[in-house]
Amino acid sequence: MSTLTGTRHLVRLILRRDRLLLPLWVLVLAVLPMTYAASFFELFPTAAERAAYLEGTARNPSIVALLGPAYGDSVGGLTAQRSGFLLLIVALASLLTVIRHTRTEEEAGRRELLGGNVLGRHAGLTAALLVTYAADLLLGLLTAAGLVATGLPVGGSVAYALVTVLTGVVFATLGGLAAQLTETAGGARGIGLAGLGAAFGLRLAGDTASNDWPSWLSPLGWAARARPYQGERWWVLLLPLAATALLAALAYPVSVRRDLGAGVLPPRLGPATAGGGLSGPFGLAWRLHRGQILWWSVGFGLLGLILGGAAEAAGRSVEGNPRMEEIVARLGGASGMADAYLGVTLSLAGLAAAGYGIQAALRMRAEESAGHAEPVLATGTRRSTWLLSHVTFALLGPVVVLAVTGLATGLTYGLSTGDVPRQLGRMLAAGLTQAPAVWVLAGLAVLLYGLLPRLAPATWAVLAVCVLLGQLGAVLELDQWLLDLSPFTHTPQVLRDAWTPTPLYVLTALAVTLATTGLLTFRRRDLPVL
Numbered sequence: 332m333s334t335l336t337g338t339r340h341l342v343r344l345i346l347r348r349d350r351l352l353l354p355l356w357v358l359v360l361a362v363l364p365m366t367y368a369a370s371f372f373e374l375f376p377t378a379a380e381r382a383a384y385l386e387g388t389a390r391n392p393s394i395v396a397l398l399g400p401a402y403g404d405s406v407g408g409l410t411a412q413r414s415g416f417l418l419l420i421v422a423l424a425s426l427l428t429v430i431r432h433t434r435t436e437e438e439a440g441r442r443e444l445l446g447g448n449v450l451g452r453h454a455g456l457t458a459a460l461l462v463t464y465a466a467d468l469l470l471g472l473l474t475a476a477g478l479v480a481t482g483l484p485v486g487g488s489v490a491y492a493l494v495t496v497l498t499g500v501v502f503a504t505l506g507g508l509a510a511q512l513t514e515t516a517g518g519a520r521g522i523g524l525a526g527l528g529a530a531f532g533l534r535l536a537g538d539t540a541s542n543d544w545p546s547w548l549s550p551l552g553w554a555a556r557a558r559p560y561q562g563e564r565w566w567v568l569l570l571p572l573a574a575t576a577l578l579a580a581l582a583y584p585v586s587v588r589r590d591l592g593a594g595v596l597p598p599r600l601g602p603a604t605a606g607g608g609l610s611g612p613f614g615l616a617w618r619l620h621r622g623q624i625l626w627w628s629v630g631f632g633l634l635g636l637i638l639g640g641a642a643e644a645a646g647r648s649v650e651g652n653p654r655m656e657e658i659v660a661r662l663g664g665a666s667g668m669a670d671a672y673l674g675v676t677l678s679l680a681g682l683a684a685a686g687y688g689i690q691a692a693l694r695m696r697a698e699e700s701a702g703h704a705e706p707v708l709a710t711g712t713r714r715s716t717w718l719l720s721h722v723t724f725a726l727l728g729p730v731v732v733l734a735v736t737g738l739a740t741g742l743t744y745g746l747s748t749g750d751v752p753r754q755l756g757r758m759l760a761a762g763l764t765q766a767p768a769v770w771v772l773a774g775l776a777v778l779l780y781g782l783l784p785r786l787a788p789a790t791w792a793v794l795a796v797c798v799l800l801g802q803l804g805a806v807l808e809l810d811q812w813l814l815d816l817s818p819f820t821h822t823p824q825v826l827r828d829a830w831t832p833t834p835l836y837v838l839t840a841l842a843v844t845l846a847t848t849g850l851l852t853f854r855r856r857d858l859p860v861l
Contacts (some may be wrong), residue, residue: 384409425503437510495569
């Protein structure tokens, strides 16, 4: 029997399980670069206007730290830089997809059941990598087609698409290696995210320093060094190919030598007895959710520091651009432009925080599917208490993340304007006003979990629709009723002079209604749902 026996069947199984999630992140990430290009064509149609934007904003240290360097003022070059943060998301999605279909399957015991049939030892890892590689390739094809359709050169569009594909491929393979090293999916994700964080840190250090050699050590740094639309360096694409080959050469031998369900690194043993905090469902839920709250807060805090530092440059980016100067005048001058920029970026942070809320709400489904919920509910713990313990963190966790983002943004923006106390309060309020819209999506996840657990992951599709409406609504001039389907459309812009809190009350009431309905339906259905 070949070590790859059964790979085709596992590929079909993975495609079946990810038939909703996989197309969603591919479609969203393929559409966004096209919208960026269309925006640059519309707002900065002349070379002089793009040059002013390049000097005033694109080369701002905070923007470079977040997105990477810009090597020219062409629409293609600015689009490639503006899409730089998307590469981080592509890497994250690819890494987590592979871990989900390798180590998570082993931890849940499903890999052992499948291994009872005719299945080669390399089949599981190979199937996960093939599906993720194919998704990255499809993403690249759609991205290139979209960029060419907006009027950008074919060569640069192909180069950017290849950069996107190979970035995803490298981190997918890193996820495959991480899955061989630990016994738990959480440990594998920790190793993979540490690798991704190190790559981002090296890229940031190189792009913001006078000597960019650290960026050459990072797969995220190679993307900019390929210079799409600015005299493409095709040879740079050999670096991610070599890194992929090296990671695969490490992952495959380990997958054969280790025992099924085991990892290379020995597990860290916990205490012999549980602490007092684990005596109830809320203590257990805190133990399960605290790591996510910590790392999401750290990541969003760093993001807020960067966004706040770039806000002051937003007002200077429009010099020499009559169309943008007119918009800025309506906003209230350069300070109004900075507020508009911060309002948009904090709205995007709200969309990202909704991803955390959905993930935390779906932890209940993961606990039930893994068989962890039944032992807890076999005690005196009531169903409603167990569900509320997780819902609490699904609702309060995003509040913590958004508060950290707002405070970090206000700190750096306040330092640049010389008014830290005022900006801290304003940005904290702007961040927290995103919470009710986030709660609506978290409440929807709770409702689906209680009513139709198998459809609960479809909440990710709703979030994807919200992202697309927010990013494409103005570009496509969609009807207002369609835009109103997203709860984030109704979030007031508190950085403006006049706003009303009524939409926040309505969104909060809707979130409470969804979560309460999910609780009532959960109390009446059978367990477990696999």
